[in-house]
Amino acid sequence: MLIKKNAINKVTDAIQTSIASNNIAILPPMEISDALKLIHILELKFSVSMLDPWYNKGIGGVRDDYVKFICNILMLNSTIAKHVYLWGFPEIVANFIDKIPKPLEYTCWLTWYYKNNPSVIRGWRSAQQTCLHLSSSDSTLYPEHFLTDKQLILKEKGKLRYMPGPPSVIEAALNIGFIGKKEQTGHPSQKPISVYEPLLRMTTTPGDSVLDLMAGSGTTGALCSPLGITAILCDESEEYIKLMEKRLNVKRLRVKKYINIILK
Ligand SMILES: C[S@@+](CC[C@H](N)C(=O)[O-])C[C@H]1O[C@@H](n2cnc3c(N)ncnc32)[C@H](O)[C@@H]1O
Numbered sequence: 002m003l004i005k006k007n008a009i010n011k012v013t014d015a016i017q018t019s020i021a022s023n024n025i026a027i028l029p030p031m032e033i034s035d036a037l038k039l040i041h042i043l044e045l046k047f048s049v050s051m052l053d054p055w056y057n058k059g060i061g062g063v064r065d066d067y068v069k070f071i072c073n074i075l076m077l078n079s080t081i082a083k084h085v086y087l088w089g090f091p092e093i094v095a096n097f098i099d100k101i102p103k104p105l106e107y108t109c110w111l112t113w114y115y116k117n118n119p120s121v122i123r124g125w126r127s128a129q130q131t132c133l134h135l136s137s138s139d140s141t142l143y144p145e146h147f148l149t150d151k152q153l154i155l156k157e158k159g160k161l162r163y164m165p166g167p168p169s170v171i172e173a174a175l176n177i178g179f180i181g182k183k184e185q186t187g188h189p190s191q192k193p194i195s196v197y198e199p200l201l202r203m204t205t206t207p208g209d210s211v212l213d214l215m216a217g218s219g220t221t222g223a224l225c226s227p228l229g230i231t232a233i234l235c236d237e238s239e240e241y242i243k244l245m246e247k248r249l250n251v252k253r254l255r256v257k258k259y260i261n262i263i264l265k
Pocket of ligand 1: 031032033034053054055188190191192193214215216217218219220221235236237238241
């Protein structure tokens with residue numbers, strides 16, 4: 002018991018130290034269910050949890066238990082994050098619309114629309130991904146973060162008649178070939194920063210913390226400094242943890258042995 006308590010303290014300290022100096026803590030590579038179990042034991046809470054799993058088609062392959070796998074992840078997220086974003090292709094994300102675990106509720110069906118996907122099949126060329134935005138009733142949305150200077154002045158004067166929100170369709174090119182060359186890390190499914198930015202801007206305010214346990218190349222982490230937020234990141238892949246360490250210039254926490262004790 003004492004050994005486990007000591008391990009919990011070591012991991013908590015390591016997370017706090019890394020966040021204090023980098024705004025980011027990268028956990029050692031771990032399967033998301035283990036990482037979520039750890040987060041629950043450490044009693045950490047977040048404004049947002051970003052869930053961008055493999056999509057059950059194309060890269061990452063197909064899992065027979067995909068619906069069960071995602072439902073379990075949603076359930077484990079439902080009490081630790083006020084907002085949850087679940088990414089995927091529309092026909093896959095549609096499976097979860099009627100499986101939202103309480104206290105989360107449906108908030109919005111977001112679409113990322115991109116024109117520049119190369120055509121690989123004869124027929125419709127895929128040009129969209131879906132992001133299901135779920136949140137609990139005590140969560141906060143910040144549409145005011147999208148106001149122009151002119152609208153801000155009107156708001157201060159009490160003359161803004163309604164709060165305009167950003168569109169639920171986000172148009173941004175895929176980072177591919179020469180597009181987004183500077184941003185590209187080599188991760189096969191990296192989201193553009195311009196796609197994640199409105200999501201995090203809508204649901205966080207400076208000082209808030211975000212969780213991304215399938216962080217891939219670390220796009221969520223790349224937004225920490227610009228938005229003044231902090232993040233805990235992980236991924237099951239050693240290769241992608243290395244990629245995010247390099248991209249974010251943050252070293253992973255060397256706490257694997259303590260995590261093993263905690264999860265035993
Ligand atoms: C679509 S990519 C995420 C890309 C990321 N949003 C970015 O912008 O770079 C999916 C990521 O989930 C990770 N992943 C898939 N299944 C996982 C699991 N069961 N546990 C932890 N990570 C997982 C993969 O290694 C991959 O990096």
